[in-house]
Amino acid sequence: MSDKSTAENMLDAAAAKVNETADRAREAGHNVAHAVTGDAHHKAEALEDRGKAELHNREANAEFHEGKHEATDGDGH
Template sequence: MSDKSAAENMLDAAAAKVNEATDRARAAGHEVAHAVTGDATDKARALEDRAKAEVHNREAHAEFNEGKREAQDGDGH
């Protein structure tokens, strides 16, 4: 992580959670499309979007934890 303030880290964590939710919603849409059409491309896209959501989830947790540490020690590291 870079030398960001606690607020910057928390804002980045929130943004990552929004991205996670967007990816999960997109995956659900692809699942519905796959169920309706049977198109394997939709199934693949759903898997890809779920993987992206997991990456954003891990990013959110890392940013939150860094922000929490920064709020406690305030040294910028």
């Protein structure tokens, strides 16, 4: 993490959560497509999107905890 303010960390956490949600929506779409067509390509795409969602989830948590730390350490930076 870089030396960011509390607000910057929280904004980055929110952005990562938005990206996670989009990844999970794409994953669901690929799972439906796989169920309908049986095409293994859709299943592979779903797994890729799940991995991206997990990465964004970890990023969001890290940014949130860093922002929380910045907010409680007294200087906000």
